[in-house]
Amino acid sequence: MAARKGKAASxxxxxxxxxxxxxxxxxxHVYEHRAGSTDFGAEAARELGVEQGRVFKTLLVETDAGLGVGVVSVADQLDLKALAAELGAKKASMADPAVAERKTGYVVGGISPVGQKTRLATVVDESALGYETVFVSGGRRGFDLEIAPADLVRAVGGTTGVIRRG
Incomplete structure (x- = not known):
């Protein structure tokens, strides 16, 4: 990655x-989000021309220990039980979209793991570590950030673990 800090054009x-x-x-990376598209991760991969395994979605969950965040490839599904265990909880369920928007400050389809309004315990699936860079939402639909996985984990103050079902 010819890494650079964000420029005014973004x-x-x-x-x-x-x-x-x-x-x-x-x-x-800015791309045109198509109105009506609801498979945001697949759309990002397609529009950016990268494999789905490198594009990661940000999912909020409710656990008996509170809210948490799982960051998993769009090619995979989130394993709720595994994420709950990583967060020190017994069980997890997907958070209500309105709660996710209120806690993160982002809209569904544009929820970034970085810069959330309320900092939550975050687990990035360890599959991210197999890539030099990965893509995550930049905080709005049609905008992704390419970042080194270790930098992503550092930016969110998170951990890594196996939280996917292939």
């Missing part, structure tokens, strides 16, 4: 501001 979002403030390199 949107300024809470995610980009957080990365710049932390001194973490990223590459912004």
């Amino acid at each position: 949107p300024s979002t809470a995610a980009t501001l957080a990365l710049v403030a932390a001194g973490i390199d990223f590459v912004p």
Whole structure:
């Protein structure tokens, strides 16, 4: 990755501001989000011309220990039981979309793991570590950030674990 800090040509979002403030390199990628599209991750992979395994979605869950975040490839499904265990909880269920939007400050389909309004315990699937860079939402639909996986984990103050079902 010819890493660089976000430039003025890319949107300024809470995610980009957080990365710049932390001194973490990223590459912004803007693409045209099609109205009516609801498979946001697959759309991002297709529009950016990258394999789905490198594009990661941000999912909020409710656990008996509180809210948490799982970051998993769009090629995979989130394993709720595995994420609950990583978060120190007994069980997890998907958070209500309205709760996800309120807690993160982002809209569904544009929820970034970085720069969330409320910092939540975050687990990035370890499959991300197999890539030099991965793509995550930049904080709005049609905008992704390319970032080194270790930098992503550092930016969210998270951990890695196996939280996917292939």
